[in-house]
Amino acid sequence: MDELRTPHPFRAIGWALLILLTLILLCLYFVPWQQSVTAYGKVIVFSPMDRPQRIEAQIPGRLVRWNIVEGQTVKAGETIAEIEDIDSKFLDQNQVARMEEQRGFIRDSLTQARAREQALLAQLTDLEQSRNVAIPGAEGRAKQAEDVIRQSQQSVEQAQQSVVTEELNLKRLQELFEKGLRSKRDLELQELALVTAKTRLETMQAALDVSRRGAQIAGFDKDRVVNDTAAGLNSLRASLASVRETIAKTNSDLQKLDVDIQNTTQRGDQRFIRSPRDGQIARVKKTGPGETVKAGDELAMLVPTTQDQAVELYLSDYDAPLVSPGRQVRLNFAGWPALQFVGWPSIAVGTFAGKVKVMDAVDDGKSRFRIIITPDEDAIKSGQEEKWPSLAQLRPGAEVNGWVMLDTVSLGFELWRQFNAFPPTVPREAISDKKTKGALLEDKKEEK
Numbered sequence: 001m002d003e004l005r006t007p008h009p010f011r012a013i014g015w016a017l018l019i020l021l022t023l024i025l026l027c028l029y030f031v032p033w034q035q036s037v038t039a040y041g042k043v044i045v046f047s048p049m050d051r052p053q054r055i056e057a058q059i060p061g062r063l064v065r066w067n068i069v070e071g072q073t074v075k076a077g078e079t080i081a082e083i084e085d086i087d088s089k090f091l092d093q094n095q096v097a098r099m100e101e102q103r104g105f106i107r108d109s110l111t112q113a114r115a116r117e118q119a120l121l122a123q124l125t126d127l128e129q130s131r132n133v134a135i136p137g138a139e140g141r142a143k144q145a146e147d148v149i150r151q152s153q154q155s156v157e158q159a160q161q162s163v164v165t166e167e168l169n170l171k172r173l174q175e176l177f178e179k180g181l182r183s184k185r186d187l188e189l190q191e192l193a194l195v196t197a198k199t200r201l202e203t204m205q206a207a208l209d210v211s212r213r214g215a216q217i218a219g220f221d222k223d224r225v226v227n228d229t230a231a232g233l234n235s236l237r238a239s240l241a242s243v244r245e246t247i248a249k250t251n252s253d254l255q256k257l258d259v260d261i262q263n264t265t266q267r268g269d270q271r272f273i274r275s276p277r278d279g280q281i282a283r284v285k286k287t288g289p290g291e292t293v294k295a296g297d298e299l300a301m302l303v304p305t306t307q308d309q310a311v312e313l314y315l316s317d318y319d320a321p322l323v324s325p326g327r328q329v330r331l332n333f334a335g336w337p338a339l340q341f342v343g344w345p346s347i348a349v350g351t352f353a354g355k356v357k358v359m360d361a362v363d364d365g366k367s368r369f370r371i372i373i374t375p376d377e378d379a380i381k382s383g384q385e386e387k388w389p390s391l392a393q394l395r396p397g398a399e400v401n402g403w404v405m406l407d408t409v410s411l412g413f414e415l416w417r418q419f420n421a422f423p424p425t426v427p428r429e430a431i432s433d434k435k436t437k438g439a440l441l442e443d444k445k446e447e448k
Contacts, residue, residue, distance in 0.1 A: 025412075032408050032409070034405055034406070034407075034408050035405075035406040035407055035408070035409060035424040036330075036403040036404055036405050036406055036424075037315065037319040037322055037323065037403070037404050037406065037424065038401070038402070038403055038404075039313035039314060039315050039319070039371070039401075039402045039403075039404060040313065040314060040399070040400070040401055040402070041311055041312045041313035041314055041370075041399075041400050041402065042311070042312060042396075042397055042398060042399055042400055043309070043310075043311055043333070043394055043395065043396050043397060043398040043400060044310050044311065044312050044372075044396055045304075045306060045308050045309070045310060045396055046308050046309070046310035046357070046372065046374060047306070047308045049277075049304075050277075050304045050306035050308045051304075051396070052282065052301060052302065052303045052304070052396060053276070053277075053301075053302055053304070054298045054300075054301060054302075055080070055273060055275070055276070055298070055299050055300045055301070055302050056295075056296055056297060056298055056299060057083060057273070057293045057294065057295055057296065057297045057299055058270040058273075058295060059083065059085060059087070059267060059270050059271070059295055060085075060086060060087065060292075060293065060294050060295050061083035061084050061085050061086050061271065061292070061293060062083065062084045062086055062290060062291070062292050062293075063081065063082075063083055063084075063286055063288065063289055063290065063291045063292075063293060064081075064082040064083060064084050064289055065081065065082050065289055066080070066081050066284065066288065067079055067080050067081060067082070068080045068081075068281050068284075068300075069281070069284075070281055070282070070283060070284050071280065071281065071282075072280070072281050073278075073279070073280050073281075073305075074275040074278070074279065074280070074281060074302075075275065075278055076275055076276065076277050076278050077274050077275065078274060078275045079272045079273065079274050080273050080274065080275055080281065080300065081272075081273040081299060081300075082271060082272055082273070083270075083271050083272075083273065083293065084271065085267065085268075085271055086292070090264065090267055090268075095264055096261060096264055096265055096268070099257060099260060099261045099264065100261065102257060103254065103257050103258070103261070106250060106253055106254050106257060107254065109250055110247065110250045110251065110254065113243055113246045113247045113250060114247060116243050117240065117243045117244060117247065120236055120239055120240045120243060121240065123236055124233065124236045124237065124240065127229065127232050127233055127236060128233065130229065131225075131229035131230075131232075131233065134225045134229060135222070135225055135226055135229070137225075138218070138221055138222035138224075138225040138226075139222055141218045141221065141222070142215065142218040142219050142221075142222050144218070145211065145214045145215035145217075145218040145219075146215055148211040148214060148215070149208065149211040149212055149215050151211075152204065152207045152208035152210075152211040153208060155204040155207065155208075156201065156204040156205050156207075156208050158204075159197065159200045159201035159203075159204040159205075160201055162197040162200065162201070163194070163197040163198050163201050165197075166190070166193050166194040166196075166197040167194060169190055169193070169194075170187075170190045170191060170193075170194050173186055173187050173190045174187065273299060275302060276302070277302065277304040277305070278304065278305040279302045279303050279304040279305050280302070280303050280305070281300055281301070281302060281303075282300075282301040282302065282303045283300060283301040284299070284300045285297075285298045285299055285300060285301070286299050286300075303396070306391070307390075307391065309374070309375060309388055309391065309394065310357070310372050310373060310374050311331060311354065311372070311373040311374075311400050311402065312370055312371070312372050312373075313329075313370070313371050313373060313400065313402045313404075314364070314368040314369070314370055314371075315368065315369045315370075315371060315404075316367065316368060316369075317363065317367045317368070317369065319404075320359075320369040322404075322406055322424055323356060323359060323371060323404050324356065324359065325356050325357065325358065325359055326355060326356060327355070327356040327404050327405060327406070328353065328354075328355060328376070328404075328405040329353070329354040329355065329356060329373050329402050329403065329404050329405065330351040330352070330353065330354075330402065330403045330405065331351060331352045331353075331354050331373065331400055331401070331402050332350065332351050332352075332400065332401040332402070333352065333389065333394055333398060333399075333400055334398050334399040334400065335398070336350055336389070337350050351403075352375075352385065352386060352388050353375070353376040353379050353380070353384075353385040354373040354374060354375055354376055354402075355373065355374060355375075355376050356371050356372075356373060356404065357372045357373065357374040358371065358372040359371045359372075371404070373402065375387070375388050406424050407424070
């Protein structure tokens with residue numbers, strides 16, 4: 001029996017293995033493990049207004065001089081270079097002064113045209129008043145001629161009646177003369193009276209014809225006054241329209257000249273290349289005086305002065321569904337020694353805390369999705385995390401390794417997931433919660 005017993009040293013080893021296995025199982029079940037996905041990227045500036053920007057030539061020209069050197073700090077509006085315009089339209093150094101003088105001439109022409117407009121308006125008013133007087137006068141003369149016609153007609157009728165009366169008197173005297181009751185002289189006097197009456201009738205008829213021709217002439221004169229005054233008014237209105245057209249054209253020319261003066265002035269100002277922001281000149285792309293540049297050519301690179309920091313990381317399309325804005329991120333900047341424990345970020349050394357600020361809705365054309373990380377200000381203010389290095393040390397473009405923190409699971413679950421090549425877990429709603437939400441939505445629809 002003593003030979004069948006397990007030797008004492010082996011029992012100790014067995015107990016140790018059993019305890020070790022128990023500890024391993026307990027660790028696998030109780031030890032937490034924070035899942036994460038790895039991403040790579042670089043340091044950027046979050047605000048587009050503060051990112052490094054190209055300083056470009058706005059007009060084609062020839063480089064005259066540089067007022068800066070690489071690495072120099074500049075202020076907003078400071079002149080960093082000067083370009084000489086090579087466009088043939090803007091070679092005259094006194095072009096603006098000449099255009100200002102031309103504008104003075106156009107203004108004088110406009111003043112004269114407006115004075116002529118006022119004179120024509122006054123003439124038009126006077127002619128309208130004259131017409132208002134001349135037409136009634138012509139109408140009065142025509143009515144007066146008609147009255148003369150009526151008067152002549154009455155005179156003709158009276159003369160005709162006198163002729164009839166004298167003929168009757170002559171007939172009676174002839175009968176009396178034949179009977180010997182009247183003398184020869186009385187008969188001759190009556191014949192003379194009849195001739196006088198006929199002569200007067202002819203005179204009245206002639207006067208009537210003259211009155212009718214006078215009335216016709218008065219009518220013609222009335223029409224002439226109306227037509228002449230209308231023609232004069234139309235001529236003045238045409239002249240007034242022509243003057244107003246001249247004024248409009250002059251105003252148009254003046255506005256075009258003002259635009260040309262403004263454009264010429266602005267183009268002259270564009271010869272001076274100024275810094276759009278406070279910052280530092282990073283690179284000068286054009287060598288020196290005499291070099292010809294085109295509009296849009298890059299002259300220099302400006303890095304604006306800012307404290308805005310961010311990191312852009314790229315995730316594969318396999319990991320992108322697991323990440324959402326607000327996720328915690330651990331960052332390792334190039335040049336900063338770090339020791340990152342993937343499952344236990346709390347004991348990592350040399351890494352910095354951040355949060356997912358933005359996640360692109362589309363990929364970059366290579367099945368990668370960009371996320372932008374900003375400092376975790378809450379953790380930094382509370383003293384739990386260190387502040388990111390300043391931009392003087394952490395410059396835009398520096399490489400960054402990042403670990404986006406996901407959910408916390410047990411160590412055993414993580415090992416099982418890794419062995420089976422499963423993706424990290426993402427929070428999902430329970431089926432009962434989905435049913436409850438669906439029922440609530442249906443109740444709301446019924447209420448509506």
